[in-house]
Every structure is written in structure tokens, then in C-alpha cells.
Amino acid sequence: QLVSALHNLTRHVVYCGLTRAEDVLSLFPENFHQNLKNLLTKIILENVSTWRNEAQASQISLPRLVDMDWRVDIKTSSDSIIRMAVPTCLLQLKIQEDAALCGNNPVVSALTVELSKETLDTMLEGLGRIRDQLSAVANK
Amino acid sequence: VSSQQFSALTEVLFRFLTEPKEVERFLAQLADFATMNKISLGPLKNIVKSILLVPNGALKRNLSSEQVKADFIALGLSEEKASYFAEQWKVNSPTLTRLAVGQTLMINQLIDMEWKFGVTAGSSELEKVGSIFLQLKLVIKKGSQLENVYVELTLPQFYSFLHEMERVKTSLESFS
Numbered sequence: 246q247l248v249s250a251l252h253n254l255t256r257h258v259v260y261c262g263l264t265r266a267e268d269v270l271s272l273f274p275e276n277f278h279q280n281l282k283n284l285l286t287k288i289i290l291e292n293v294s295t296w297r298n299e300a301q302a303s304q305i306s307l308p309r310l311v312d313m314d315w316r317v318d319i320k321t322s323s324d325s326i327i328r329m330a331v332p333t334c335l336l337q338l339k340i341q342e343d344a345a346l347c348g349n350n351p352v353v354s355a356l357t358v359e360l361s362k363e364t365l366d367t368m369l370e371g372l373g374r375i376r377d378q379l380s381a382v383a384n385k
Numbered sequence: 386v387s388s389q390q391f392s393a394l395t396e397v398l399f400r401f402l403t404e405p406k407e408v409e410r411f412l413a414q415l416a417d418f419a420t421m422n423k424i425s426l427g428p429l430k431n432i433v434k435s436i437l438l439v440p441n442g443a444l445k446r447n448l449s450s451e452q453v454k455a456d457f458i459a460l461g462l463s464e465e466k467a468s469y470f471a472e473q474w475k476v477n478s479p480t481l482t483r484l485a486v487g488q489t490l491m492i493n494q495l496i497d498m499e500w501k502f503g504v505t506a507g508s509s510e511l512e513k514v515g516s517i518f519l520q521l522k523l524v525i526k527k528g529s530q531l532e533n534v535y536v537e538l539t540l541p542q543f544y545s546f547l548h549e550m551e552r553v554k555t556s557l558e559s560f561s
Contacts, residue, residue: 304508307520307537313546317556323489327445331486332560334553336495340536356534358525359492362557369554371498372547375519379502379540382517 312339
């Protein structure tokens with residue numbers, strides 16, 4: 246019962262985003278033991294930001310990017326042309342499925358994508374536009 | 386076959402080579418050519434098949450127009466017609482080469498990318514969140530099917546992704 250009450254208390258603090266001691270203190274009932282109240286408040290406040298970050302990290306979300314690697318190859322020959330020198334890019338994205346769905350065993354899948362120079366240029370154009378939109382939003 | 390007829394036939398052939406998907410149009414044009422010039426379609430088709438072997442082989446081996454001309458003369462074509470064909474070859478070969486490269490095997494080719502970004506307002510754990518997320522939808526060709534992949538990135542991840550892609554571009558450009 247005690248653990249459950251503590252759990253509810255901490256969840257409430259994290260949920261409401263309380264950061265000031267007075268706010269947390271006001272949650273305790275009137276005749277609560279003074280020192281215990283202060284001690285609990287102190288401990289809770291110390292941990293609040295860690296808990297908040299953890300909660301944010303484990304929010305439901307679309308699959309998230311965890312890692313990314315790339316390499317550039319040069320294609321020298323194929324069944325349609327015997328001699329050529331075409332550079333191409335291989336991009337590997339490590340994607341983790343929704344943390345909330347997987348519990349303690351997150352499923353990470355690796356997706357390898359091939360990009361020609363034209364595709365890469367188009368993609369960079371798109372990414373540049375995203376960056377511009379982000380700065381516009383940030384500057385508002 | 387007179388030289389005028391030959392040029393017309395060559396034109397039909399090259400149009401097909403540069404647009405290999407237009408098979409029906411090619412066959413229709415061949416049939417027209419046959420009736421206009423009073424040649425029967427069967428033998429014409431056979432001749433065309435053998436003629437087409439030359440550009441296809443030339444493309445594979447990156448032959449110059451000189452070599453193509455020599456090949457044709459070796460096959461018994463007159464000097465004039467061979468030159469004409471070689472000329473057409475020179476004009477069309479960039480397109481044809483590009484087409485052939487385009488047909489080269491690509492693994493999981495990226496076809497399209499869409500994005501949206503927004504702000505997470507709240508969740509069941511946190512009443513007010515206010516964090517920015519970026520969602521990418523990548524359309525990938527796996528074999529003959531298209532597959533959609535959805536990925537979410539945080540802002541720092543996005544900036545390092547952008548940075549890495551710019552490095553890839555520099556790398557690709559140094560090899561072109």
C-alpha cells in the first residue's frame with residue numbers, strides 16, 4: 246500500500262511537471278510528519294528530471310532511428326553494361342520498433358537502402374527544406 | 386533497300402531503343418514500314434532482329450561509333466548506310482547508356498521520401514511535453530514491390546543525419 250501510494254505520488258509529480266518544493270509539499274495531507282515530508286520532497290525533486298526524460302524516451306512513437314551507417318560503392322560492371330564507373334551509396338538504418346510495444350526486448354531491425362546520386366541529391370534537397378522549416382519555427 | 390527507306394527504318398529502330406517500353410508502337414511502325422515499302426513483315430522482322438543485335442552488343446561493350454560502323458560493314462552493309470547508322474548511334478548513345486545503367490541491379494532502391502514534423506503536446510505520462518519530432522516516410526522498392534518505412538527522428542538525430550548525407554554527397558561527387 247505504501248509503495249503504491251509513493252508510486253502514485255511520484256507519477257503525479259512527473260505528470261504535472263512540478264518542480265518547486267512548495268508545489269510538492271502541498272500535495273501531502275495536513276498532518277503528515279514534517280521531516281518525512283521534507284525528505285520525500287527533496288528526493289522526489291532530485292529525481293524528477295530523470296523520470297521525465299525516461300518517460301519521454303519511452304513514449305509511444307513510430308519506430309525510431311537508433312543508428313545509421315553508410316558506404317559508397319563504385320559499380321564497375323553489370324549484365325547490361327560490361328564497363329562502367331557509377332558511384333552509388335548504400336545506407337543502413339537501424340530502426341527500433343516502438344519501445345512501449347516491446348517492453349524490455351526492443352526489436353531493432355536494419356534496413357539497407359541504395360541511393361543513386363540523383364536520389365541522394367533529391368533527398369538532400371528535401372532535408373534542406375526540413376532544416377529551413379525547423380529554423381523558421383525556432384525563430385518565431 | 387534504298388537509302389531513304391534505310392534512314393526511315395533506322396529512325397524507327399532508334400526510337401524503340403531509346404524507349405524500350407514502347408513495344409507495341411515499335412511493332413506498329415514496323416508494320417507500316419513494311420506495307421509502305423511493299424516488303425513482307427516476316428523477313429523484315431528477322432532483319433530488324435539481327436540489326437538490333439549490333440547496338441545492343443555495342444552498348445554492352447561501350448563501342449565508339451567508328452567501331453559500330455566497322456561492325457556493320459563487316460556484316461555486309463554498304464558504306465553509306467553504315468555511316469548513317471553510326472551517326473545515329475553517336476547521337477543516341479548517351480541516352481542509351483543512361484538507360485542501360487538505369488537497368489542495373491539496385492538493392493532496396495529508395496523511391497520517395499515524405500516527412501512531417503510536429504510537437505508532442507502531451508502523453509499519458511507527462512501532461513505537457515513540447516518536444517519536437519520529425520517523422521520520415523521512405524518508399525523503398527524491394528524486388529518488384531514498394532514498401533513504406535516509417536521512422537521517427539529527434540532533432541539532434543536529424544542534424545547528424547543531414548551532416549552524414551552531405552558527406553556522402555561529397556564522396557559521390559569526388560567519384561563522378
